Amino acid sequence: MAVLDHLGELERTHSCGGLRAEDAGKTVVLMGWIAVRRDFGPLTFVDLRDRDGLTQVVFDVEDAPEAHARAKEVRGEYVIAVRGEVVLREAAQRNPKLSTGDVEVQAREILILNEARTPPFQLDAAPDKLAAEEVRLKYRYLDLRRPFFQKNLRLRASVVGEIHRYMDEQGFTEIETPILIKSTPEGARDYVVPSRLHAGRFYALPQSPQIFKQICMIAGLDKYYQIARCFRDEDLRADRQPEFTQLDVEFSFATREQVYRLIEGLLVRVFRLVGAELKAPFQRLSYAEALRRFGSDKPDLRFGMELQDLAPALEGTTFAPFASALEKSGEVKGLVVKGGAHFSRKQLDELQEVSKRYGAGALAWIKLGDELSSSLLKALGEEAVMRLARQAGAEKNDALLVVAGKSSVVAASLGALRNELARREKLIPANAFAPLWVTEFPMFEYHEDDGRFYAMHHPFTSPLDEDLPTFERAVEGGETHLLGQIRAKAYDAVVNGIEVAGGSIRIHRRDVQRLVFKALGLTEEKARERFGFFLDALEYGTPPHGGIAAGIERTLMALTGIDNIRDLMAFPKTASAADLMIDAPGQIDPHQLEELHILIVEE
């Protein structure tokens, strides 16, 4: 046990990441954590760490015997203060791996401000030797000391700072909306908060401030934004957490083009923070085209490898999987993998596994190696197989991967395969950024399980003006099947295959809103029950308006290439939505339950 020193009035003069050759000769005070201690007897080195970096501190017994003796007591993660002189290292002793490696601090004095237990895992482990995430999440405060997280969280802060500056420059007003609101059906499951003052009633945490921001438009606030925390009680993923943050934006008299320009300007500014130059205006793809060409509504455009329609080469085919797909208005499509003729049986099996996850029956393949080989050879014959290869534009040494079936399955499986292949074949250029707008999303999505249409975005999304007549026919004329064709003024901003923002122009007219509710099978009473206050508000002079929300973590994922949302937030939850550090969710005591009028029923 070390005897601790008082910090007293001592103040830091520099951070542990800032000292350079030109600081030589200065007397400095550094404070931080012991990253490592190297003991050479009369000479002891300490790497002192703070959020900015590492500085080597030297304790020389001849130079400062007392400090030297004291330095022998420190251990990893002890907190110390050091006063000493910055000295230039001799050429042979410089450390090019450290930004501060040209200098070191010759310690005169050391204060041991706090000791530390031996950490349960090593903070300096190589990226592939990191302790299990379970352990690191439990001791999140230790994991966060690592430069990786220090860097990510500071980048996050500078991104949010840049957003504030930009939105302010653009004349937007930041407005806070409530966290305790009311549960709305449809959409994600709500996190729910019981009410003490109203027995049997519950608040819900917002999935997004959607209705409030539209109310802000009706309220004449004109240009609203907020860095908003959102909550969704759905299963987690590498890119999904139960609570996350989004830049929420809405403005009045909005056109889609204005939204595009606003967000393009924003993303250009934000990406500049990491030295990336996005080209604006962004490329645009309609939802239909994105799905057709890339099998995804958030295509990664850093590489090509578009889906190829093989139907023209299959006219009159009797091969059952293909014939039945084409008959049932499905598709047969393929992906050409340049140089893919080298694929082994095992690799093809693995790729098939990927496609099967998305419902594909089988993954057919054609390899144009020195000799033709194909899983379709027996069924189709050499000539038909070559016709497919030609149709797809495959050349010598390429492979063609083929999926047949329902359009949605073909798109999903080939879309996923396309991403997987790009990773495996290293087709993704480093430091490339490919932003685009995906536009004209469908208004409605048909759910087979209950045979009705649901709003794809949300029920306040405006249809395209030119689709309004069809929409009316579909709803009032009873031609329900047309609903699937109605397009919305909805859009997503996608960067490198990551959906970083999504929004729409909203409905401001009561008659159109009525049509949408009817299309969704909501009676007037039901709609009133659920959104009554909002429908009322819409009738008091609602300006045309629209907006968008950009996920902060998603944007950072695109910005950094980090593929896990947990690495971009300070205190994330596990896949089962638990916080291992604070052990949440937890039980509450019977008194609290009673006050909340809640009875727990054992299952």
Place this chain on the structure above:
RNA sequence: GGAACGGUGGCCGAGAGGCUAGGCACUGGAUUGUCGAUCCAGCCGACGCGAGUUCGAGUCUCGUCCGUUCCGCCA
């Protein structure tokens, strides 16, 4: 709701039925130039939990818990 993979000492990690490697960390000592220091010595565990199969189980089977990833879900 479903699937896959994983859970071995403080951490990483080998070990595919019979004796459980190694590395790091940690402790003590040595050591004037290291920066993944080095050298010497020491310390640490019945392998997530439960049941089963077996003469015998980290090693096989089943269940369960936890973690990760994916499908569903996420208007």
